Amino acid sequence: MESTIGETIDHIKFLAHHLEKSNLRGTAIVFLMELKVPTKCVGFELLLQSILLQQKDPTRALANDIYLEVKLHNRQNSEEQVQQAIREAIRIAWERGSRKAWNWYFSYDGETITERPSASDFISRLAYILELWQMEVRHEEI
């Protein structure tokens, strides 16, 4: 199914309308649930925290910065472990996921997504979508 940019924006507006405006974490959780990232796997929480940190400050690098903070916060042994858990969560989501949801979040220029994004693309894209959601929420409040 081909997605259009319009559908991505429609979906963001839909989420802005129904989700709690102050609950950024809850919104990011919805993104991951819709993409079928398994909620019970370790990578889910690590992904979530990475997305929230990236959204808060898009200038931060993932390696040696965000992954380091996430590692410390979750008592992981190494950044490598964090990355592995995140990649595994994304891999599972890609295999079981809804193409519709993947197209909502990852379709560029209206093209259907055919390749699984890398962990860094995944995190930065969702952080960006979260930012768009926040802008839409502020727009609704005006």
Place this chain on the structure above:
Amino acid sequence: MKRYRRMTTAQLDELLQAELRKVTPDEEVALPILEVLEEREQKPRRKNRQIIRWGAVAAVLALLIAVVPKVAGTDSLWDMVLHVTDNFLQFFAPGDTPNPTEAEYIFETDNPGLQQLYDKVAELGITAPVVPMWLPEGHELTAINVSEFVGGVKISASFKMDDNEIVIIYKISDEISSDQYERADTQVEIYEEGRVKHTIMENAEKWTVSWVKDNIGCLVTAKVNKADIYRIIQSIYWRNEK
């Protein structure tokens, strides 16, 4: 999923937001709610498409009526239709089309008392949606009465939970008109649901809702909160999957 479809959008929003506030939200709660919310958002678009479709059909029919008989060498499309239908076993007349709104209505409730009330109403040949499918939890049927009055029949039912009582009354009579259920009181609220106007009044923390459906005068009195009174009314018009 069915129980989510019975909830209002505001209730679903509240449930979803509450779920997402948890440390570990359950996707088996959140995702179905999102699905139902999305279905509801898409419905107006589907209705618009239906309107466009029917508009196109009407335009084509108008063209046929105007042009085809001339081409076929007759003055009237009806002569052509009659000739064609001789060769068919059935002719589908407009009057035979079931009302799509009534056809989708199926009474379904978790409250055994409401089921009994529905059965009593149905025994009198009433098939229109007038019986609620939901009452606040704990309200059980304590009495149901059918009595005749001059010109009609009255059904009354009482549901109780502790000291709270919900009374539902139906008066079936050809002399029922909407005038009898209107109030001059300026404190009334008119609430429209299921294309029916319901008059809602509050007195001493008790709500009274009245409306007329066909030849049935309906009355519900209840000591519940306002959200519940709206839900009781909405539940009358819930549509269930066949």
